[in-house]
Amino acid sequence: MTYQGVLTKMETEFASPIQYYLVFENDFLNMNQLLNKSVTIKFVKYQCLNCGLNKPIYRQGFDKQCFYEVPQAADWIMRPELSTAHLGKEDRDLEFEKRAQLQPHIVYLANSSNVKVGVTRKNQVPTRWIDQGAHEAIEIVEVPNRYLAGITEVALKDYVADKTNWRKMLKNDIEDENLVEWRERLKQHIPDEVKEYYIETNTETNLDFPVHKYPEKPKSLNIVKQQEYSGKLVGVKGQYLIFEDDTVFNVRANEGLVVNIAIN
Structure with missing residues (x-):
């Protein structure tokens, strides 16, 4: 299965464990159901959460001009x-x-x-x-x-x-x-x-988080620089996806990026 959309912070449901949802414009993924599965993330382009243009994200999902103009920032x-x-x-x-x-x-x-x-x-x-x-x-x-x-x-x-x-x-x-x-x-x-x-x-x-294995030495994934990453998802905590090789991906810090996600 392959999904594509602009990243925004994961939606959550207070339960035991907490339920996480990655929501795209026309689809969503329950991240809890992807635990112990191989996930591939590919960077596609930028999409500012305000203007929608393909311009590098500056902060909080906005390009530089929008960041200094919108009330949300x-x-x-x-x-x-x-x-x-x-x-x-x-x-x-x-x-x-x-x-x-x-x-x-x-x-x-x-x-x-x-x-x-x-x-x-x-x-x-x-x-x-x-x-x-x-x-x-x-x-x-x-x-x-x-x-x-x-x-x-x-x-x-x-x-x-x-x-x-x-x-x-x-x-x-x-x-x-x-x-x-x-x-x-x-x-x-x-x-x-x-x-x-x-x-x-x-x-x-x-609060009880859906984590099967905590990273010993967390390594932050820069998906723009790396372009593509594949790994086995073993946990979700905060707004981070945690992978078996200790790679972690902060979804909220990458708001405004359009990504392609494949579940293998």
Whole structure:
């Protein structure tokens, strides 16, 4: 079977194990069903997720011009503390920014390679945790807009990490942590204007990934440079495909690439 389409981040379903779907325009693959099968990935061309043109992808699935123009790639996406829609101030597209920023957001702790703090829209729980490859996570606060979540994350970054070590996450080199205790320790560092949104009573969520074999020394696949790769799929974690020879392919980091996928 052969499939072709533009890569976007895999869709997921919270189950045990988590179900992964690679979705193309006219087709989709349940990646769980491909475990222990040989998969060939070929680079075909670029296709910017905004303009659709065959131009080299710069970041986040967009070519360079689109990346600096579309609201989906503005600075407040990665740095929520820069959000201004609650003030009625436009960055690139105020209507888009109001829809995205003026909705409930969660500040959370997730344990993937280590305990880290993060921000996501409430409707992206637990999807965000799955995408990060976290095996456990817990909500700290639920706030009404992205700005409040952002300033909380900034305040907590002095006391807990805000980045994931992708190699450690993929190797499953992790330790279980008591996230309830972490949440309670960090409570004192939450900004005053956010304290009323602190979540007093909740438990951590545990996530189970479909991995048959973890890589000992993960090697990241650059499909544009290599053009074609074949390997036996042995796991999916975060947004990574894991192959038997320790090659890993970050689907999300390759958004905007048109690929041909053959299942042997």
